[in-house]
Amino acid sequence: MRARIAILAGVVTLATLGLLLVHARHLFTTGRDARFVGFLCRHDRRVPTDTRLAARFAARLTVRDALQKKAWELMKGRKGCVLAIEPATGRIRAMVSSPGPDPSTVRGLVGGIIGGASYFNRALEGLYPPGSTFKVFMAAAALSAGMEPIYDCPAAGYRAARATPPIRDAEAAAARRAGRVWRGFGRLGLGEALAHSSNVYFAQLGVGLGPERFESAVRAMRLRDPVMVLEEDGIGVAGAGGGVPDGLKAPELAPLGIGQGELLLTPLSVAMFTAAVANDGAAVRPTLSADAKPTLYARPFTMEAAQRVKRMMRAAVSSGTGRRCDIAGMDVCGKTGTAQTDSGADHSWFTCLAPMGRPRLVVTVLVEHGGFGADAALPIARAMLLEARKEGLLQ
Amino acid sequence: MRRAAFTVGVLLLTLGGFLYQIRLAGALPTMREVMPLAIGLALFAVASVAFAGGRMRFVLSRPWMHYAMAIGLLAALVVFGRRYRGGLYLPGLVNPSEFVKLFVVLFTAGYLARARNEDGRLSFRSICMLVLCLGVLAALVAVVRDFGLLAQIGITVVAMLFASSWGWGLAGATAALAAAVPVAAFPSGHLAVRMAVWRDPFSDATGAGWQTLQGLAALVSGGWLGKGMGMGEVHAVPIVSSDFIYVALAEELGFTGCALMLALWTAVLLLALWPATTAADAPPSMEAEAEELLSAGLVASLACQLVLNVGGVLNALPMTGITLPLLSHGGSSLIAVLIACGLQNANGGRRGARDR
Numbered sequence: 001m002r003a004r005i006a007i008l009a010g011v012v013t014l015a016t017l018g019l020l021l022v023h024a025r026h027l028f029t030t031g032r033d034a035r036f037v038g039f040l041c042r043h044d045r046r047v048p049t050d051t052r053l054a055a056r057f058a059a060r061l062t063v064r065d066a067l068q069k070k071a072w073e074l075m076k077g078r079k080g081c082v083l084a085i086e087p088a089t090g091r092i093r094a095m096v097s098s099p100g101p102d103p104s105t106v107r108g109l110v111g112g113i114i115g116g117a118s119y120f121n122r123a124l125e126g127l128y129p130p131g132s133t134f135k136v137f138m139a140a141a142a143l144s145a146g147m148e149p150i151y152d153c154p155a156a157g158y159r160a161a162r163a164t165p166p167i168r169d170a171e172a173a174a175a176r177r178a179g180r181v182w183r184g185f186g187r188l189g190l191g192e193a194l195a196h197s198s199n200v201y202f203a204q205l206g207v208g209l210g211p212e213r214f215e216s217a218v219r220a221m222r223l224r225d226p227v228m229v230l231e232e233d234g235i236g237v238a239g240a241g242g243g244v245p246d247g248l249k250a251p252e253l254a255p256l257g258i259g260q261g262e263l264l265l266t267p268l269s270v271a272m273f274t275a276a277v278a279n280d281g282a283a284v285r286p287t288l289s290a291d292a293k294p295t296l297y298a299r300p301f302t303m304e305a306a307q308r309v310k311r312m313m314r315a316a317v318s319s320g321t322g323r324r325c326d327i328a329g330m331d332v333c334g335k336t337g338t339a340q341t342d343s344g345a346d347h348s349w350f351t352c353l354a355p356m357g358r359p360r361l362v363v364t365v366l367v368e369h370g371g372f373g374a375d376a377a378l379p380i381a382r383a384m385l386l387e388a389r390k391e392g393l394l395q
Numbered sequence: 396m397r398r399a400a401f402t403v404g405v406l407l408l409t410l411g412g413f414l415y416q417i418r419l420a421g422a423l424p425t426m427r428e429v430m431p432l433a434i435g436l437a438l439f440a441v442a443s444v445a446f447a448g449g450r451m452r453f454v455l456s457r458p459w460m461h462y463a464m465a466i467g468l469l470a471a472l473v474v475f476g477r478r479y480r481g482g483l484y485l486p487g488l489v490n491p492s493e494f495v496k497l498f499v500v501l502f503t504a505g506y507l508a509r510a511r512n513e514d515g516r517l518s519f520r521s522i523c524m525l526v527l528c529l530g531v532l533a534a535l536v537a538v539v540r541d542f543g544l545l546a547q548i549g550i551t552v553v554a555m556l557f558a559s560s561w562g563w564g565l566a567g568a569t570a571a572l573a574a575a576v577p578v579a580a581f582p583s584g585h586l587a588v589r590m591a592v593w594r595d596p597f598s599d600a601t602g603a604g605w606q607t608l609q610g611l612a613a614l615v616s617g618g619w620l621g622k623g624m625g626m627g628e629v630h631a632v633p634i635v636s637s638d639f640i641y642v643a644l645a646e647e648l649g650f651t652g653c654a655l656m657l658a659l660w661t662a663v664l665l666l667a668l669w670p671a672t673t674a675a676d677a678p679p680s681m682e683a684e685a686e687e688l689l690s691a692g693l694v695a696s697l698a699c700q701l702v703l704n705v706g707g708v709l710n711a712l713p714m715t716g717i718t719l720p721l722l723s724h725g726g727s728s729l730i731a732v733l734i735a736c737g738l739q740n741a742n743g744g745r746r747g748a749r750d751r
Binding site: 018 | 554557558559597600608611612614615618619645650653654657658660661664665668687690691694695698701702705706709711
């Protein structure tokens with residue numbers, strides 16, 4: 001029996017060694033498996049915050065630990081997302097969709113999605129009305145088409161057609177609630193309208209731009225196309241295409257001009273057109289892969305248009321609705337957005353770029369049902385910019 | 396000396412496991428959580444001492460009692476068992492499957508030692524009887540649908556048959572393995588799902604494959620040296636404190652930590668086999684043989700658990716819902732394994748004046 005027991009002992013030892021070999025093999029191969037990479041990018045929230053994990057991939061990721069951690073902290077307890085992209089290279093430096101999936105309560109085990117946690121990436125796949133952030137796109141599109149109109153913006157608002165309700169500025173509703181009288185903005189040019197985020201102006205701009213110019217602007221920005229941000233051996237992580245209606249008549253463009261109506265975009269799209277404005281009118285393909293070379297994705301705006309809109313966004317922060325994001329020593333240019341939704345409170349948006357002279361980072365924040373853009377999303381973007389400055393990303 | 400080393404090894408694993416459970420829980424343990432540890436360690440000490448000095452034969456001389464206990468526990472499970480999170484438990488969240496395994500090993504060891512003919516070989520008849528008895532047991536286990544337990548009992552019995560003789564024992568072992576092939580080759584229902592997910596966890600990445608993939612993510616993120624105790628995001632893996640504790644160790648202590656842990660386990664198991672290899676040269680007495688078979692059985696059982704758990708977690712084998720002995724969360728399992736280790740400690744001692 002001694003011999004047979006010895007054989008058993010040998011089997012046990014070999015089994016253990018075998019297990020260690022499998023473990024070691026995983027360290028070499030699994031981290032490079034394209035499907036594993038895809039799974040992690042979509043579902044495992046550790047990935048962007050865990051640079052060691054990211055470094056094992058065949059594609060090293062562009063996201064920065066410190067920014068990711070900061071974004072998670074800031075989004076704790078809220079629904080929404082934070083995106084930080086370098087406009088010149090397209091590198092995604094932070095991408096956080098909150099609430100992150102709670103990986104220990106899994107569909108298969110517990111039989112249901114619990115507590116509102118969902119497994120999709122809001123930044124890439126969430127479709128929302130962009131609200132006033134879309135005015136950035138509208139302004140740049142109008143300027144690129146050679147339009148720079150002046151419109152009358154009365155307190156009573158603008159009625160695109162007799163049957164439609166008037167589109168009013170937010171100040172009108174606020175004044176009514178406070179029992180004050182508001183006289184309207186009066187005659188506004190594009191720059192001031194953007195700084196004050198006048199709905200009345202942009203509704204008219206939408207109509208004035210007209211279906212053909214609007215459609216060509218949407219096509220030029222490729223808003224309806226899905227955007228591949230990471231591609232490895234045939235698996236892809238992509239941003240969803242936006243829902244922009246076509247075949248519209250001029251009056252139907254009024255709500256679209258202010259980012260409402262049938263318009264739905266992903267936060268990535270909003271970040272992308274902001275980045276196009278930051279990058280002199282050229283939209284670079286956003287990417288998660290550190291090895292990817294920056295490639296041109298679209299050229300939606302002219303250089304002059306982009307630079308002018310950038311300055312208008314600077315005014316929005318220095319003296320307009322984005323005032324609370326004005327950071328000393330960093331010329332932040334931004335645009336708040338407050339998007340009305342069918343159910344519940346407005347979505348809070350803020351999209352910005354810094355510094356104005358040579359923009360190094362675009363930050364886009366969405367807080368679902370967060371109310372005014374300046375209330376929920378803006379402080380988060382502000383904190384992200386400060387963190388980015390600490391990380392040396394704004395040099 | 397061997398006994399001391401074995402005891403130290405078992406204590407290291409037990410206490411290390413308990414400390415790691417504290418880390419996973421993130422809070423100091425309550426009385427209810429310390430109880431199984433205290434009871435287990437106490438019974439370990441009691442078993443080591445009470446049955447030492449040759450008194451193991453009192454345990455091993457009653458194979459049918461052990462068989463009755465095993466059947467009894469399984470019957471209780473069939474009648475009173477309640478499902479919780481995929482596992483079957485008796486009221487009070489007691490999982491008797493570890494005790495069933497222990498009784499099966501005690502039964503088989505006692506039975507095989509007594510099954511020898513006059514010429515010292517195992518008889519065909521006795522092997523058939525054994526297969527029949529274990530078949531009844533296996534049927535009960537199949538009724539409770541605990542295929543992990545079935546696999547473990549099967550492998551353990553095979554190992555013990557192998558250890559007992561070259562002749563009918565070996566044949567019996569081969570037959571038992573052959574019987575398992577059709578089950579594995581044509582899985583149905585739940586088994587089929589497990590096999591499909593084993594081959595390709597991506598086929599159901601957010602469902603059945605999730606745990607495996609998250610486990611691999613933790614493993615890969617740990618790397619060679621790990622992230623450091625307490626620094627990993629271990630709770631991203633479902634049921635990490637019991638089934639998937641290996642990947643938590645892999646994430647925090649790295650390959651190195653896991654290698655050390657497995658080395659410790661292997662050392663403990665090899666030490667447990669020691670009394671058998673220092674047995675006397677003359678044909679061993681029935682008691683001595685029973686004790687050697689007991690060692691073989693316990694080691695086979697624990698090694699089987701180890702390999703099935705770690706193999707499943709690493710996706711080298713399909714997941715069987717088996718926990719890592721001594722390290723995983725789970726009071727009944729801890730107590731049962733510590734009792735088994737205590738019996739092993741008492742095993743093969745000098746019999747003093749009553750030497751054969």
